[in-house]
Amino acid sequence: MPIWKRPVDLDALNQANRNTLMDALGIRVTAIDDDALYGTLPVDERTRQPFGFLHGGASVALAETLGSIAANLAADPGCVCMGVEVNANHLKAVRSGVVTGCARPLQIGRSIQVWDIRLENEQQELVCVARITVAVRERR
Numbered sequence: 001m002p003i004w005k006r007p008v009d010l011d012a013l014n015q016a017n018r019n020t021l022m023d024a025l026g027i028r029v030t031a032i033d034d035d036a037l038y039g040t041l042p043v044d045e046r047t048r049q050p051f052g053f054l055h056g057g058a059s060v061a062l063a064e065t066l067g068s069i070a071a072n073l074a075a076d077p078g079c080v081c082m083g084v085e086v087n088a089n090h091l092k093a094v095r096s097g098v099v100t101g102c103a104r105p106l107q108i109g110r111s112i113q114v115w116d117i118r119l120e121n122e123q124q125e126l127v128c129v130a131r132i133t134v135a136v137r138e139r140r
Helices: 010-016 021-025 056-074
Strands: 028-033 036-043 079-090 097-108 112-120 126-138
Touching: 010 028, 021 056, 028 056, 036 056, 056 079, 056 097, 056 112, 056 126, 097 126
Parallel strands: none
Antiparallel strands: 028 036, 036 097, 079 126, 097 112, 112 126
């Protein structure tokens, strides 16, 4: 049974990210299933650090983006979710290609949600694990 409480339209989600950090970094929401949201981040001149590896901040931006979007889709329609804490462990360097992230809930509560986000390289090797905690508030 799906956890989503709002209609999901991948094109609309990506359109909403136009002219934002997500757009600048090339982050795209690519798929959704009953309990997970997926997205990608290119490893290129926008997302590498000076030594030629994927910048840890770019990985965190992908993780927080997926977790935040998922949280809002899983919240009641009258609510908005805002990140209050994010942490990440960078496990493997990436020089090129595309990183794919998957956000799954650890807890979907009425006031707090916690999401686990795993990022993998094109060889499906774990690159980064992240966790985001979001506050759920009534939209004003």
